[in-house]
Amino acid sequence: xxxAQALSKRYGTKTAVDAVSFTVQPGKVTGFLGxxxxxxxxxxxxxxxxxxPSGGRATVNGLPYARHKAPLRELGALLDAKAVHPKRSAYxxxxxxxxTHAIPDSRVREVIELAGLGPVAKKRVGGFSLGxxxxxxxxxxxxxxxxxxILDEPVxxxxxxGVQWVRRLAKxxxxxxxxxxxxxxxxxxxxxxADHLIVIGRGRIxxxxxIQSIIDGQGVARVRxxxxxxxxxxxxxxxxxxxxxxxxxELLEITGVEPRRIAEVAVRNGVLIYELTPIQVSLEDAYMQxxxxxxxxxxxxxxxxxxxxxxxxxxxx
Amino acid sequence: MTTPVTTAPTPALPGPRPHPRHESASGVSFGRVLxxxxxxxxxxxxTVILILITTVVMIGLAALLAWQTTLSLNVEGDxxxxxxxxxxxDAASAALGIPGSGLAFGQLLMASLAVVLVASEWGTGxxxxxxxxxxxxxxxxxxxxxxxxxxxxxVGAGSALIxxxxxxxxxxxxxxxxxxxxxxxxxxxxxxxxxxxLVSIFAMSIGTLIRNTAGGVVTSIGVLLVxxxxxxxxxMGTEWVADAGRFLPSAGxxxxxxxxxxxxxxxxxxxxxxxGGWSLLLLAASLLVTKKRDV
Numbered sequence: 001x002x003x004a005q006a007l008s009k010r011y012g013t014k015t016a017v018d019a020v021s022f023t024v025q026p027g028k029v030t031g032f033l034g035x036x037x038x039x040x041x042x043x044x045x046x047x048x049x050x051x052x053p054s055g056g057r058a059t060v061n062g063l064p065y066a067r068h069k070a071p072l073r074e075l076g077a078l079l080d081a082k083a084v085h086p087k088r089s090a091y092x093x094x095x096x097x098x099x100t101h102a103i104p105d106s107r108v109r110e111v112i113e114l115a116g117l118g119p120v121a122k123k124r125v126g127g128f129s130l131g132x133x134x135x136x137x138x139x140x141x142x143x144x145x146x147x148x149x150i151l152d153e154p155v156x157x158x159x160x161x162g163v164q165w166v167r168r169l170a171k172x173x174x175x176x177x178x179x180x181x182x183x184x185x186x187x188x189x190x191x192x193x194a195d196h197l198i199v200i201g202r203g204r205i206x207x208x209x210x211i212q213s214i215i216d217g218q219g220v221a222r223v224r225x226x227x228x229x230x231x232x233x234x235x236x237x238x239x240x241x242x243x244x245x246x247x248x249x250e251l252l253e254i255t256g257v258e259p260r261r262i263a264e265v266a267v268r269n270g271v272l273i274y275e276l277t278p279i280q281v282s283l284e285d286a287y288m289q290x291x292x293x294x295x296x297x298x299x300x301x302x303x304x305x306x307x308x309x310x311x312x313x314x315x316x317x
Numbered sequence: 318m319t320t321p322v323t324t325a326p327t328p329a330l331p332g333p334r335p336h337p338r339h340e341s342a343s344g345v346s347f348g349r350v351l352x353x354x355x356x357x358x359x360x361x362x363x364t365v366i367l368i369l370i371t372t373v374v375m376i377g378l379a380a381l382l383a384w385q386t387t388l389s390l391n392v393e394g395d396x397x398x399x400x401x402x403x404x405x406x407d408a409a410s411a412a413l414g415i416p417g418s419g420l421a422f423g424q425l426l427m428a429s430l431a432v433v434l435v436a437s438e439w440g441t442g443x444x445x446x447x448x449x450x451x452x453x454x455x456x457x458x459x460x461x462x463x464x465x466x467x468x469x470x471x472v473g474a475g476s477a478l479i480x481x482x483x484x485x486x487x488x489x490x491x492x493x494x495x496x497x498x499x500x501x502x503x504x505x506x507x508x509x510x511x512x513x514x515l516v517s518i519f520a521m522s523i524g525t526l527i528r529n530t531a532g533g534v535v536t537s538i539g540v541l542l543v544x545x546x547x548x549x550x551x552x553m554g555t556e557w558v559a560d561a562g563r564f565l566p567s568a569g570x571x572x573x574x575x576x577x578x579x580x581x582x583x584x585x586x587x588x589x590x591x592x593g594g595w596s597l598l599l600l601a602a603s604l605l606v607t608k609k610r611d612v
Contacts, residue, residue: 049452050445051611066452069344083445085361085437092360097450099353102343140446 001026001179002047002075002148006056009042009203016042018203019056024181026147029174031194031211032183035291039203040183041079044152048077060148072101072144078151081133086126090117090136093125097140107143115139116165130157138166148179155189167193187287201291214290223259225252226275233271237262253279350451350460358434358464368468371426372476375419379480380487382418386411387491412493413502413576415484416477417509420574421542423476424516427469428541431517432524432533434465439528448612455604462521462600469517474510481506501576508585512570515589515596516541519566522599526606541567566595 002024009017017039024030034040045051047058049066057064060075068074084093094108112121115135120128125136134157141149151170155163170193174180184190190197190211197214199207207214227233230252234244242256254262259276266273358364390408435458438444451457481497488494497503519541524533545567552559562568563583572578572588583591 045611048449050448052609068452071345071452072450073343077449079449080442080445083442085357085441085443087361087363088357089360092356093446096353096356096360097446099356100345100349100450102349 001062002058002060002150002181004043004047004056004058007043007046007053007058008055009039009046009051010054016203017046017053020200020203020205021056022198022205022208024148024179024198025196026179027174027177028195029170029180029182029193030196030198031190032181032198032200033187033190033287034183034185034200036185038185038200038291040185040200041152043200044077044079044150044181044183047150048075048079050079070101070144072097072103073146074144075148075150076141076144076146077149078134078137078141078154080152081130081137081156084125084133084136087124089122090125090128090139091121093136094140094143098143101144103143107145111139111142114142116162131159131162134158135162138169146178148181149173150181152183153185154182155184155186163189199287199290206290222253222255222279223257223262224275224277224279225254225262225273226250227252227266228272228274232269233262233266233273236265236269236271251275345451345453345456347456347460350456351464353450354460354464357461358468364430364434367426367430368472371423371430372472372479374426375423375472375476376480376483378419378422379416379477380483383412383415383484383487386415387487387493390491390493408491408493409495410577412484412488412495413499413505414574415488416481416502416506417473417574419476419480420473420509420512420570423473423509423513424541424570425538427472427513427517428520428537429534431465431469431521432537433530435461435521435524436528436530436533440530444612454607454612458525458604458607462518465517465521466514470510470514472510473513474507477506477509504585505574505576508573508589511589512573512592515592516566516570518596518600519592522596522603525603526599540565564591566592569593569595 004020004022006019006021007017008015008019020039020043032040032043042051046053047060047065049064059065060068063074065071065075088096091108091112094111095105098105098108112118115138117132117135117139120132125133128136134154138151138154141151149170151166154166154170158166170180170182174195182190182193194211197207197209197211198205199214225233227250230246230250234242234252234254237244237254237257242254244255245253247253259278263273263276265271386408438447447457448454451460481502485494495502497506520533520537523537523540524530527533527536545562545565548558548562548565552562569583569588569591572583573585573592575582575585575588578584
């Protein structure tokens with residue numbers, strides 16, 4: 001179990017993590033989701049004590065990580081696949097880490113096989129691909145057979161087989177009753193792996209809920225509407241605090257109001273509606289909505305985006 | 318009518334795992350971190366090669382100086398040599414210092430290695446693996462320092478001892494051979510190792526503070542080998558500079574391996590106090606700073 005209480009990290013005047021509190025429960029995979037620069041890695045680094053928090057505290061299985069007598073057996077972490085000396089072999093790297101806890105060689109070989117590194121175990125890590133580096137990082141996280149596992153962007157650079165392996169691994173670890181805390185900026189990845197989501201944006205927690213309820217919560221009232229006089233319809237709906245997006249001259253996407261209400265307003269104002277489709281929100285959309293205000297490095301549309309806009313429209317139609 | 322209840326084979330509900338499985342016997346201890354650091358140092362081939370080269374060259378330099386000493390004694394009628402070497406008694410005391418004559422070279426390499434060992438952890442990112450596994454940072458650093466200091470001592474004292482045995486047949490040809498039991502001989506050999514150990518602590522602490530290989534090597538070599546030259550040059554005219562120069566870490570090291578103590582100069586033990594003081598001071602600073610810093 002991981003608990004964060006008002007955990008903060010400031011760099012000068014910039015607040016990277018802003019008093020976040022959350023609990024990562026054992027027995028399930030908890031996804032830690034947020035755009036790049038949202039504070040995911042910083043939060044994870046504070047949990048294992050690499051960064052000193054500016055405020056608040058984090059505990060692992062009830063104690064600050066550094067206070068455990070055998071930290072590697074409490075928590076295993078993959079924070080950075082490149083946290084390895086390139087001239088060492090995977091095997092000696094793991095053996096050096098294992099020696100600190102008197103973890104036997106048999107366990108080192110076990111995690112090497114588990115991570116599928118058997119054939120390259122004696123090769124220098126410097127020649128590893130990013131995916132192999134990730135596997136080595138995961139192997140080192142599992143070395144101490146820990147109760148809690150933290151994996152920062154574990155599927156980065158993995159091939160499809162590796163991605164599936166990480167998913168199965170995370171789920172099986174959770175099924176064994178362990179705490180699994182997994183970060184990603186990819187919603188689709190989380191949808192497949194996580195049971196519970198903690199969403200972070202600009203250093204603040206913006207959602208902390210089971211994955212299904214996040215989808216449901218964001219998906220209630222997004223409706224695609226084709227109407228002949230969209231401006232009139234929107235004008236009449238404006239009072240209800242809706243937001244809308246005009247996709248084509250007669251095609252709208254209205255958020256925050258039930259389809260029935262739209263139909264009522266349309267009838268009252270004599271607007272012709274010829275399509276009214278509630279949209280089932282994907283987790284991706286839910287995530288985009290949650291974080292749209294919180295993205296630190298937002299990409300803006302290009303000034304001359306005629307071509308781009310046309311292609312997007314074609315895509316939506 | 319009752320429908321037969323088919324119970325799907327539900328996996329046993331995973332309770333909280335009884336952790337930790339292996340109990341306290343397998344926690345982090347200084348001895349274990351030492352072993353880990355030993356594995357780290359010995360598993361990078363270039364490090365091992367550098368250590369071996371240092372040892373061989375230090376032995377070689379002892380042999381070379383022994384040869385040169387006998388040679389200079391055999392050159393008769395050379396007025397320059399005669400001026401430098403006033404009789405066989407001076408040559409004999411100089412011979413005492415032959416086993417550790419490769420010390421300056423050894424310092425250069427071992428100080429660089431000490432910096433590389435610690436700074437490369439930051440350079441490669443390995444430090445994050447290290448500090449996650451051993452979150453008590455001082456413990457991790459002290460283990461690394463101990464392993465490197467131990468290796469340096471063995472390299473220094475070992476090569477001086479071998480150098481002694483290699484030099485004896487050469488010195489004997491000029492009747493300059495001496496026994497280990499001779500006054501100051503063994504102290505010189507042991508202190509050659511001690512200087513190298515203290516210098517490695519000094520350099521590794523600088524490497525820890527700077528966290529950059531190039532910067533750390535330049536700084537520690539600068540302080541150990543270049544600074545004394547500057548102090549000598551400027552100390553010739555200015556007395557207080559010369560006085561201050563006696564308190565440089567390198568000056569302390571020089572006194573530690575000296576076989577004759579000049580009038581008013583520091584003794585071996587005072588020299589050890591100076592070099593050791595600098596090393597411990599920097600070590601303490603590096604531990605303190607590392608504790609506060611983010612990794």
